[in-house]
Amino acid sequence: MLNYFHVLTKQRISLSMNLRNYWSSDFRSSIIVFLVALPLCLGIALASGAPLFSGLLAGIIGGIVVGALSGSPLSVSGPAAGLTSIVAASIISLGSYQAFLLCVVIAGILQIFLGYIKAGSIGHFFPASVIKGMLAGIGLILILKQIPHAVGYDIDFEGDQGFFQGDGQNTFSEIMNAWGAFSPGAILVSVLSIVILVAWDSKRLQQYKFFRIIPGALAVVVIGITLNAFFNSYIRYLMIAQKHMVAVPLLSESGSISTFFVFPDFSFWNNPKIYFAAVTIAIVASLETLLSIEACDKIDPYRRITPLNRELKAQGVANFLSGLLGGLPLTSVIVRSSTNINNGARSKASTITHGVILLLMVSFFPMILKMIPLASLAAILIVVGYKLSSPSLYKSTYAKGMSQFLPFVTTVVAVTFTNLLQGVFMGILVAVFFILRTNFEEAIILVNQGNNYLIKMTKDVSFLNKATLRKKLLTIPPNSLVTIDGSQSNFIDADIRETIEDFMKEGETKDIQVELKNISI
Secondary structure (H helix, E strand, O other): OHHHHHHHHHHHHHHHHHHHHHHHHHHHHHHHHHHHHHHHHHHHHHHHOOOHHHHHHHHHHHHHHHHHHOOOOOOOEEEOHHHHHHHHHHHHHHOOHHHHHHHHHHHHHHHHHHHHOOHHHHHHHOOHHHHHHHHHHHHHHHHHHHHHHHOOOOOOOOOOOOOEOOOOOEHHHHHHHHOOOOOHHHHHHHHHHHHHHHHHOOHHHHOOHHHHHOOHHHHHHHHHHHHHHHHHHHOHHHOOOHHHEOOOOOHHHHOOHHHHOOOOOHHHOOOHHHHHHHHHHHHHHHHHHHHHHHHHHHHOOOOOOOOHHHHHHHHHHHHHHHHHHOOOOEEEOHHHHHHHHHOOOOOOHHHHHHHHHHHHHHHHOHHHHOOOEHHHHHHHHHHHHHHHOOHHHHHHHHOOOHHHHHHHHHHHHHHHHOOHHHHHHHHHHHHHHHHHHHHHHHHEEEEEEOOEEEEEEOOOEOHHHHHHHHHHHOOOOOOOEEEEEOOOOOOEOHHHHHHHHHHHHHHHOOOOEEEEEOOOO
């Protein structure tokens, strides 16, 4: 009896501690992730030419379904900006949104298949410098793209990450246009929100329990709503217009939640365009997911490693369900994921809870959401962007040398001026160049003592190493004794042998004696 009481007491203490940890970290983070996800889900749906509810539905499924099935403790999934052009083009090409949903269903099945054939292993080959550059580039994009929203110029959709916009503008021209059509009230709200967010996370305020429990993002949203209500009553010229608020579809306007759901049209199953779009979505969504997961693991304070093949299966199930119910395709998204991590989340409970909050708020409290100024949410995203692209990241990467810094900065610039996938691809090309150059340099070692020189081949050498070998041979002066040792190489290319033979012939005119070890000419 005493033993039973002791075990029961320990279980209660353990449950109490788990709940305490959940409320202090995961629940707090889930609120902030919800506030970040809300405008992005709506903006991406708007940009895709899809119903607004489709973006919210994808965000809900991404939070609850992927959160439950994924092996990632901190990643957050939802509709991705990188898919907007594909979605918009597919809807136009197929002629209906219902036909497009069939693409999403098939793309989900393909992702599940990719998970079973272990295609997720591709994610392990992304260089760390490129992943860091991607994070910094996304942070820079967040800051630049949110400046117009922060001043009350909401022409471009929330969540746009491409340099060139669908309306013919670009990131910088949009900022210039914003200064000619700003809202004084929005500027006041966004500036005050940024100041509050920075102060909220300061060491001085974090000493107090109130500031540790209440998320700063929630505080600035409440302040934004309150300020605009004050402007509406007393300072009308500062009032923020409804077009600069969150636009959420209202259940009361349709009469039933069932009218929000759209189902795929399976009569298009024999249309080849369906399968082309499905394959494109599956590939792009999988690549963005793998990149985001690698980035999450990199900034996870506990450095946990996500099983990538399981992640592809989870994404596939979520996309299958999203397509069946009328939602947009989704991926793991770095903006929401980094927000989750930077606000103290410890487990997938935060991801799942943010999905539940999104579901409850959209279903029962949409009028409250419609009162939130986009300027408040822009301020939150600007602070998130600064954390991703902080000067300390550039400084620490530079300290590691050019082989790390150049791929990093290339990725930052390319992501900023193109898009996520193109930017990462360019960064990988630069990283591969440094990897190859390092391998070429290390494959052939030259040491000397006086006029005695040793050229040692430490690994297999091919025609790719010919330039390195020639460079080293040119440094050998006349009247030298040279030993070329190939004992550690299983393979020596014919081009390398020919280069050595040419050197031996040239050495006869310079009185250079060459001795070969385990190399036949």
